[in-house]
Amino acid sequence: MxxxxxxxxxxxxxxxxxxxxxxxxxxxxxxxxxxxxxxxxxxxxxxxxxxxxxxxxxxxxxxLPARLFGVKKDTGAKIEVLLLKQLEGDEWETLVKPAKRVQEGTELDFGNGLLKAVCTGTADHGGRTFKFIYDGIFYEVLDQLGEMPLPPYIKEQLExxxxxxxxxxxxxxxxxxxxxxxxxxxxxxxxxxxxxxxxxxxxxxxxxxxxxxxxxxxxxxxxxxxxxxxxxxxxxxxxxxxxxxxxxxxxxxxxxxxxxxxxxxxxxxxxxxxxxxxxxxxxxxxxxxxxxxxxxxxxxxxxxxxxxxxxxxxxxxxxxxxxxxxxxxxxxxxxxxxxxx
Missing domain, CATH: 3.40.1780.10 (QueA-like)
Incomplete structure (x- = not known):
């Protein structure tokens, strides 16, 4: 068909x-x-x-407010991370932009260190796995830092x-x-x-x-x-x-x-x-x-x-x-x- x-x-x-x-x-x-x-x-x-x-x-x-905006710990380069699926514990499957800047071992900071992440694996099409490091409850931190992952065809900000x-x-x-x-x-x-x-x-x-x-x-x-x-x-x-x-x-x-x-x-x-x-x-x-x-x-x-x-x-x-x-x-x-x- x-x-x-x-x-x-x-x-x-x-x-x-x-x-x-x-x-x-x-x-x-x-x-x-x-x-x-x-x-x-x-x-x-x-x-x-x-x-x-x-x-x-x-x-x-x-x-989930699954879109996170962070920086690389070593260079300060801006990185966007979209959470896709929780794997085990604090490890998540994600999509990353720009993916070429993030390789296994890359460390990211979000919200001036309120949330940290280490890349634990790479996949095709911008796929990355991260282990997240934080104090308290992950979903409360995410609620504070994350944005709604609107579909790519929506260009307007959601009020x-x-x-x-x-x-x-x-x-x-x-x-x-x-x-x-x-x-x-x-x-x-x-x-x-x-x-x-x-x-x-x-x-x-x-x-x-x-x-x-x-x-x-x-x-x-x-x-x-x-x-x-x-x-x-x-x-x-x-x-x-x-x-x-x-x-x-x-x-x-x-x-x-x-x-x-x-x-x-x-x-x-x-x-x-x-x-x-x-x-x-x-x-x-x-x-x-x-x-x-x-x-x-x-x-x-x-x-x-x-x-x-x-x-x-x-x-x-x-x-x-x-x-x-x-x-x-x-x-x-x-x-x-x-x-x-």
């Missing part, structure tokens, strides 16, 4: 640079995955498209770092936000519950593989980055009950989708589980876990547009995306949403 068939023309000015003042004021495209029919809505009205007995599955991961967190974020560990969830407010979630819709939480810590471009012409040769997921026994029981009673399981975001599909593929049902997933969903994949999906509008030729194409059909998705461009929808992390039903 060729990469080019997932391309579409996206004017740069449609890439949302800042979040809306009110989360649920974003636009919402309703896409019928069977017919391709499109409706235009406002996100706060999503309750009208949910039914009693449905279950929304939310990813409760919390984004309120909480706008790159969902209102239900609680499990620290992501290098990027599960952005479909950014549209929900606490009030909207209460309104959804009042309609008799269940809310379930899973965790998938989003890695920067989310933004990694597909560099192969034949997409079947693309390798996904592994990400950590977790589902509790309580969530598994709720989802199995919803399924038995004929309710729809609606994933909020591609991260929730990948977690649910990973568990369903391994166990043929929902069960308490945790581990690492590198599931790659593209057309031809048969969905086992979800009936619907709430998601943002994704990059051309990305693994995410392939995932939604597997659910609604590539032609339906590309028609919807071209319609979104024509109707001036806002794209990507701080953009508008689509509900595939």
């Amino acid at each position: 060729k990469l080019d068939i997932f391309d579409f023309d996206l004017p740069e000015e449609l890439i949302a640079q800042v979040p809306l003042k009110n989360r649920s004021d974003s636009r919402l495209m309703i896409l019928n995955k069977e017919t391709g029919e499109i409706k235009h809505e406002v996100f706060k009205h999503i309750t009208e498209y949910l039914r009693e007995g449905d279950c929304l599955v939310l990813n409760d991961t919390k984004v 309120d770092r909480d706008r790159y967190q969902t209102v239900y974020a609680r499990e620290l560990g992501s290098a990027a936000a599960p952005t479909a969830g950014l549209h929900f407010t606490e009030e909207l979630l209460e309104e959804i519950k009042a309609k008799g819709v269940h809310i379930a939480f899973i965790t998938l810590h989003v890695g920067l593989g989310t933004f990694r471009p597909v560099n192969v012409e034949d997409i079947e040769g693309h390798e996904m980055h592994a990400e950590f997921y977790q589902m509790t026994a309580e969530t598994a029981k709720l989802l199995n009950n919803v399924r038995e009673k004929g309710g729809r399981i609606i994933a909020v975001g591609t991260t929730s989708t990948r977690t649910l599909e990973t568990i369903a593929a391994k166990h043929s049902m929902f069960t308490e589980a945790s581990g690492w997933t590198d599931i790659f969903i593209y057309p031809g994949y048969e969905y086992k876990a979800i009936d619907g999906l709430i998601t943002n509008f994704h990059l051309p030729k990305s693994t995410l547009i392939m995932l939604v194409s597997a659910l609604a059909g590539r032609e339906n998705i590309l028609h919807a995306y071209n319609t979104a461009v024509k109707e001036r929808y806002r794209f990507f992390s701080f953009g508008d949403a689509m509900f595939i039903i």
Whole structure:
């Protein structure tokens, strides 16, 4: 399957640079995955498209303020470090800019020595491992020194770092936000519950593989980055009950989708589980876990547009995306949403 068939023309000015003042004021495209029919809505009205007995599955991961700016101890050269994954203890897998200045043994200082790091290993594409040295609690130091790791297509500074967190974020560990969830407010979630819709939480810590471009012409040769997921026994029981009673399981975001599909593929049902997933969903994949999906509008030729194409059909998705461009929808992390039903 060729990469080019997932391309579409996206004017740069449609890439949302800042979040809306009110989360649920974003636009919402309703896409019928069977017919391709499109409706235009406002996100706060999503309750009208949910039914009693449905279950929304939310990813409760919390984004780390994972971007650090430091200096080399010996030369004072400025170095940017992005935390990707905790390996063991105080050792982390990171991305570094400029990587050529950092080799094994390089020492860095952050915040005038409040945090120190020693490079313990190197990898391709700017990958480095560091052991961090500090007093107190690492996450408190990180909260003091770190910045939110906004995606590379967002050029504006974020005034309120909480706008790159969902209102239900609680499990620290992501290098990027599960952005479909950014549209929900606490009030909207209460309104959804009042309609008799269940809310379930899973965790998938989003890695920067989310933004990694597909560099192969034949997409079947693309390798996904592994990400950590977790589902509790309580969530598994709720989802199995919803399924038995004929309710729809609606994933909020591609991260929730990948977690649910990973568990369903391994166990043929929902069960308490945790581990690492590198599931790659593209057309031809048969969905086992979800009936619907709430998601943002994704990059051309990305693994995410392939995932939604597997659910609604590539032609339906590309028609919807071209319609979104024509109707001036806002794209990507701080953009508008689509509900595939």
